[in-house]
Amino acid sequence: MINHLAIVGATGAVGQEACRILEQRSTPYGQLTLVASERSAGTRLRVNGEDLEVQELTEKSFAGVDFAIFSAGGGRSRQFAPIAVGAGCIVIDNSSAFRMDPEVPLVVPEVNPGDLKSHNGIIANPNCSTIVMNVAIWPLHRTNPVQRIVVSTYQAASGAGAAAMEELRSQTADFLAGRPVEPKVFPHPVAFNLFSHNTPIDQGGYNTEERKMIDETRKIFHEPTMAITATCVRVPVLRAHSESINLTFERPITPDEVREVLSSAPGVTIVDDTKTNTFPMPLAASGKDDILVGRIRQDASQPDGRGIEMFVCGDQLRKGAALNAIQILEALTA
């Protein structure tokens, strides 16, 4: 039972999506409070037929609030999530602030719902690319352990927020009109271009997004040494992430076995029509709850039959962020 739910970062891309999902799923709650930074406070938003004024995020925002979904950046989560917990609120945090904290469960409800039991007030929502990959791989891993993952991503602008989506639109219009393109949100032009994910590169040469995919998957799967490598790339797509995934299993596995497992896996829709060349596409995944999985085939480079290739797409704002958070909320209150 949710008496009083707060959405922190309600005017952002993920916060807005969370409001839409609450409506669509008819998630029951007593009271809803929308919270955002000073800049957006005062905005009025309509959720479930109710006209709500967005409140400014302060230390007093959580009085009487029993659940809060935070999606306002790592800095605000680090500052305000402990305050919310102190006020008796359970926080589902969409930022990376607490994800690798051993005291904080990091949960994809289709994968490790049992980890929810051990929370101390904060539950972390994984990185969007991690969620999209984990929903597709976990059911396979359970039947035949995955020994190595090689993933390359095709990530939408939505991962960098609403302003990044608008930059993709406006920059593309500028490009088509022959006007100069001026990157502001992204460090490089995004219109008709793509670039390595714009997060810092560590000593090992991996960027932060790639490390998240590696470290978070290991934590969610309870496989602390799983061999994973990732290459994360931004593409000029608005809101769904795609991933080309190469897997090595412990034992030989066939594409038909993969299809059989995934056909009954929660949160997965197989889109794999080789006759019409219809496979997962970000436009088709946008607005969908499920992760689309296709191009399922035996990896020709692993002659021992232990290799599988597949291509997946998932709505970054939805299952990659807001929906996963609301699924956690629903699991906590079930």
Place this chain on the structure above:
Amino acid sequence: MINHLAIVGATGAVGQEACRILEQRSTPYGQLTLVASERSAGTRLRVNGEDLEVQELTEKSFAGVDFAIFSAGGGRSRQFAPIAVGAGCIVIDNSSAFRMDPEVPLVVPEVNPGDLKSHNGIIANPNCSTIVMNVAIWPLHRTNPVQRIVVSTYQAASGAGAAAMEELRSQTADFLAGRPVEPKVFPHPVAFNLFSHNTPIDQGGYNTEERKMIDETRKIFHEPTMAITATCVRVPVLRAHSESINLTFERPITPDEVREVLSSAPGVTIVDDTKTNTFPMPLAASGKDDILVGRIRQDASQPDGRGIEMFVCGDQLRKGAALNAIQILEALTA
């Protein structure tokens, strides 16, 4: 010495690029004839200050022509290349018609120029994605044999020709204006979307583009059993292909060793600035001769030190097609 050069498919995207490259490189030739299908015959084009009328492709197009670059589709190559050879012409064919013919050399001049010696009138220009990958990998393979390649591509619209590039532009404008998007050249919407390469899928689940990358690389490298797997994807980019490449070498290798080898490799420019997050991008590769290579790092999923990750971009119309053909022409006449 080139007495008389013909460009077949002169009005297409690759043919046009070939004309520009002839100008830019001041490749010496006596006479230039531009040839195209009936539909484009009569068009006037300016090359090297000369105003040329495009001739219709017929069985008589090759009288007195000593070299021809074909870029007018596999059907026309199959029909007219043997006729050209019969007329005493050497054909450099950009289509896939003859690439896997054991009698036909398949050449990337930076990789296997020696194969040019054994031609019987036709030399095949490899697939664009193959060329981009091979230029980057070959110098490494020579110093430490590559045992396995896992590649995922991000392929530009230009690979499907000038009409596809125009479709990307016009469809994007339609999308931004809220008009319905109607795919014509591609089977799926390409604006703000991406999709599995639209070529037929074989029994093994690979599409034709992926098989080309596998089979052609094996032929060019003279490694008929090399372990290669590829996932080929179209992205809303105009003219340069990108590839995320995961390599397994015979012996351990470090990113510094890779950089050292590639820093002196022909046709390669390293773009790998981890401090400013500047890596290969299709916009930066467009119009460039070299393949850009970056994100060079030790693959964290291969703890024996034999794994390397890298990201490459190459101009599909240029090194991926027209430039490679003209480099073959130059090597034949050097």
